[in-house]
Amino acid sequence: MPDPELPVITLEELGVLRAVHVRGTDSVEVELTPTYTGCPAIEAMSTDIERVLREHGMRKVSVHTVLSPAWSTDDISAEGRRKLREFGIAPPRVRQASGPKEPVAVELGPTRTSRPVAGPPELAPVPDPVCCPHCGSADTELLSRFSSTACKALRRCLACREPFDHFKEL
Known part of the structure; x- marks a missing residue:
């Protein structure tokens, strides 16, 4: 089933579909x-899931919202990331390959991103770059911290000059 805001990927690929229990x-019962x-x-x-399952003969359908563990962009599958990139949206960078999730550092700064000026350059943390989904x-x-949805930022490639959405890391 496609995500209502990003129909190019499924709820499973997005990582929000946590469990399906056939009774x-x-x-x-579905957990989101x-x-x-x-x-x-x-x-x-929830409405889409209920409708599709009823169309497939399920008389009793319940969809529950599960808040723990919290969703993270690390939950997006490799296939989902590939589909986002092909659709023209830079997928979120992977924060951790495995292991427990840690809090995400919040940084306030200028609207446009640049290398930190304070301190020696070799000590300044430089995040992995956000690559252009058009030319790589x-x-x-960064043009705007928010794009068409709160989950995305608006960026521009300085090589091909194309604007693109970036699915922000959480």
Whole structure:
């Protein structure tokens, strides 16, 4: 089932579909975790799941929102990341290959990204670049921290000059 805001990927590829429990021949329970608390798409996701499962003969369908463990962009599958890139959206960078999730550092700064000026350059942390989904260049800049949804930022490639969405890391 496609994500209502990003129909190029499924709820499973997005990582919000946590579990499906079949209870007999015509009853099913589904667990969803929203991308963030208060995500407006969770209602549309639940409604779509209920409709499709009923169309496939499930008489009793219940969809539950599960908040723990919290969703993270690390939950997006490799296939989902590939589809986002092919659709023209830079996928989120992977924070951790495995192991327990740690808090995400929040940094406030200028609208356009640049190398930190304070301190010696060799000590300044430089995050992995956000690569352009059109040409692959790592030479990109942040235009706006928010794009068409709160989950995305608007960036521009300095090599091919194309603007693109970047699915932000959480």
